[in-house]
Amino acid sequence: MIGKLRGKVDAIGESIVILDVGGVGYEVQASARTLRALEIGKEAVLTIDTHVREDAIRLYGFFTEVERSWFRTLQTVQGVGAKVALAVLGVLSPADLANAIAFGNWQAVEQAPGVGKKIAQRIVAELKDKAPGLAIAGVGAGGGGGGELAGVTVSESSAAAEAMSALTNLGYQPGEAARAVAAALKDLGPDADTAKLIRRGLKELAG
Secondary structure: OOOEEEEEEEEEOOOEEEEEEOOEEEEEEOOHHHHHHOOOOOEEEEEEEEEEOOOOEEEEEEOOHHHHHHHHHHOOOOOOOHHHHHHHHHHOOHHHHHHHHHHOOHHHHHOOOOOOHHHHHHHHHHHOOOOHHHEEOOOOOOOOOOOOOOOEEOOOOHHHHHHHHHHHHOOOOHHHHHHHHHHHHHHHOOOOOHHHHHHHHHHHHHO
16 A cells, blocks of 8 residues: 655646656645645655555545545545545645534535535534544644644534634635634633624734
């Protein structure tokens, strides 16, 4: 089984990248987010998930082990295959996906191409207990990368879910809304109501 590939990006298609490894071109399927970050002629290292079937061997590539883990986890949901899992990871980073699941924000998941309301709701419902700690990650103390994690747990926070949905309906991207509400929760505490979270979230988004 292939677990990782390092090589030169030879070509980029709508859903695949051709990675030249020692003169051998490997066709690797990847999410839209991953493909956008690749450059033809540049070296890339991809963590690989190998699917072996009777008629084909398919390679799926990711920049991180965390993303590959989410790819596998998404496929444990009934009705979700590799194509849908890649579509979800194409619009949501692993952190944003974890936040969306923690907040019960199926609308964010529904934005993935080919993902309808029913599948999005099923993903959120079935993975709620699997979202790592249901914690909001990446909301640090500001400054450069590597700051402390906020550690804000959002167990069954309907106010947070409503605030995130409201910000998304106002036109903000799911990831932006998740981070804004996470910051609001950190400042106001887990008992803050929806209105306060929305106001604080808007303040965060306004910079």
